[in-house]
Amino acid sequence: xxxxxxxxxxxxxxxxxxxxxxxxxxxxxxxxxxxxxxxxxxxxxxxxxxxxxxxxxxxxxxxxxxxxxxxxxxxxxxxxxxxxxxxxxxxxxxxxxxxxxxxxxxxxxxxxxxxxxxxxxxxxxxxxxxx
Numbered sequence: 001x002x003x004x005x006x007x008x009x010x011x012x013x014x015x016x017x018x019x020x021x022x023x024x025x026x027x028x029x030x031x032x033x034x035x036x037x038x039x040x041x042x043x044x045x046x047x048x049x050x051x052x053x054x055x056x057x058x059x060x061x062x063x064x065x066x067x068x069x070x071x072x073x074x075x076x077x078x079x080x081x082x083x084x085x086x087x088x089x090x091x092x093x094x095x096x097x098x099x100x101x102x103x104x105x106x107x108x109x110x111x112x113x114x115x116x117x118x119x120x121x122x123x124x125x126x127x128x129x130x131x
Contacts, residue, residue: 010047042112045116071123086110
C-alpha cells in the first residue's frame with residue numbers, strides 16, 4: 001500500500017474520531033478515555049512510521065530488505081502468541097467489562113499495542129536470541 005494513502009486514511013480516522021468525541025460527552029471518562037488515548041497514540045505512531053518510510057523511499061532506500069522481513073516475521077510470530085494469551089485473559093475476566101463492545105474494542109487495541117511493543121523489542125534485540 002502506498003504510504004500516502006495510509007497517511008490520508010489515518011488523518012481521516014483522526015478527524016472522524018474528533019467529530020465523534022465532540023458529539024459524545026461521556027467519551028472522556030473512565031475506560032473510554034483510555035481507549036480514546038490508545039486510538040490517538042496508535043494513529044500518531046502509524047502516521048510517523050508512514051511518513052518516515054515515504055521519506056526513505058524518496059531518498060532511494062529499498063522498501064524492504066532481508067533483515068527487515070525477518071524482523072517483521074519474528075515480531076509477528078511473537079505478537080500473535082502474546083495476543084492469544086491476552087485474549088485468554090480477557091475472556092477469563094469478561095465479567096469485569098461493562099459490555100461486549102468495550103471488551104472487544106479494548107482487546108483489539110491491546111493487540112495492536114502488544115504488536116507495537118514487541119516490534120520495538122525485536123528490532124533492538126534481534127541478534128541476541130536466535131529463536
